[in-house]
Amino acid sequence: MDKQSRQATTPVAELTALDKRIINLLQRGLPVVERPFLEIAQQLGCHEDEVLERLNHLMTNKVLTRFGPMFDAVCLGGAFTLAALAVPEPEFERVTEQVNSFDEVAHNYRRSHDFNMWFVVGAESAEQVNNVINDIESKTGLPVLNTPKLEEFYVQLYLPA
Amino acid sequence: MSQLANVLNITKAPQPSCQAQRLTASKSLSARQQQELRAILEQGLPQVAQPYLAIAEQINASPDQVLAQIALWQEQGLIKRFGLVVKHRQLGFKANAMVVWDIADEQVDAVAKLLSSCPEVSLCYRRPRRLPDWRYNLFCMIHGTDRAIVEAQIAAIVDKFALQAVNKDILFSVKAYKQQGARYTKKGNCHG
Structure with missing residues (x-):
């Protein structure tokens, strides 16, 4: 199966009621104490081992891809932007290859709009991000819509159990 | 405006001070241990009963030193929060819409707070x-x-917050052409 069609066939994971409660609770944060899963278990009314076993299971099944502290990438010295191109339909494949050829490009999505290609550019500095944007413009011959994040509003995913 | 008042105390992502790079953190961990600790934490927390003890052993420190360092990083904004990264598709969320709004500048903060209070909304950026x-x-x-469900959810949000007059657009993702992190984003988790 090629990379592009893989996600269309991703099976939906079976989550137990406990899984959903664990995910919902852990999204609100994990206590930074010696035995964090014991505190989580106490809040859920189950055993510490059960929490650990379900977490391991969710990671193995790739329902969760990461679990732990979220570092501020900008604080770490990186710079990012969300950018878009309005790609003429016959050019789409060529431009996709050109854009994806940059190591700094991540998360390239085709979207239903005149601006039909949306991707994240990440590099070590704002200057490098701008260089990559300029390089993408020269390589594709298309103007890039550059919309860096100005402010983030915190939200949480909630799975009704 | 009562809805606005209700959301004023919603947690907003703290503005990081980025002091972490300037301050040498607590006396406890050496610069090298701090680097090792960060590299380990970036891989995620070990799923064992005493994860900080496991990490402390790896860097020749005590669990208390590790906990103190993490608390300091949280204070400094280097660690934004503890949480999970969930694969939406694995959970059956197959439709992904980017909804973009044209909000008067003086109202954008208040509207963003309303939108980010909705459980359906998973990211909200200005x-x-x-x-x-x-x-x-x-x-x-x-x-x-x-x-269809996502469209109905968006319509419900528009109704709930009386945003009918606001220009908006809905961009559904048709296909993902690249999903790996950018070279740099391997160090963190970022959405541009």
């Missing part, structure tokens, strides 16, 4: 307009089980 091509200054992501 971004610059790029006139004349791009008039939208507020972006949010909505993940749902299918497109």
Whole structure:
């Protein structure tokens, strides 16, 4: 199966009621104490081992891809932007290859709009991000819509159990 | 305006001070241990009963030193929060819509708080307009089980907050062409 069609066939994971409660609770944060899963278990009314076993299971099944502290990438010295191109339909494949050829490009999505290609550019500095944007413009011959994040509003995913 | 008042105390992502790079953190861990600790934490927390003890052993420190260092990083904004990264598709959320709004500048903060209070909204960012091509200054992501449901959720949000007069656009993802992190984002988790 090629990379592009893989996600269309991703099976939906079976989550137990406990899984959903664990995910919902852990999204609100994990206590930074010696035995964090014991505190989580106490809040859920189950055993510490059960929490650990379900977490391991969710990671193995790739329902969760990461679990732990979220570092501020900008604080770490990186710079990012969300950018878009309005790609003429016959050019789409060529431009996709050109854009994806940059190591700094991540998360390239085709979207239903005149601006039909949306991707994240990440590099070590704002200057490098701008260089990559300029390089993408020269390589594709298309103007890039550059919309860096100005402010983030915190939200949480909630799975009704 | 009662809805606005209700959301004023919603947690907003703290503005990081980025002091971490300037301050040498607590006396406890050496610079090298701090680097090792960060590298380990970036891989995620070990799923064992005493994860900080496991990490402390790896870097020749005590669990208390590790906990103190993490607390300091949280204070400094280097660690934004503890949480999970969930694969939406594995959970059956197959329709992913980016909803973009053209909100008057003086209202964008209040509207963003309303939108981010909705459980359907998974990300909410303010971004610059790029006139004349791009008039939208507020972006949010909505993940749902299918497109019709996501459209209904968006319609319900518009009704709930009386946003009928606001110009918006809905961009559904048709296909993902690249999903790996950018070279740099391997160090963190970022959405541009």
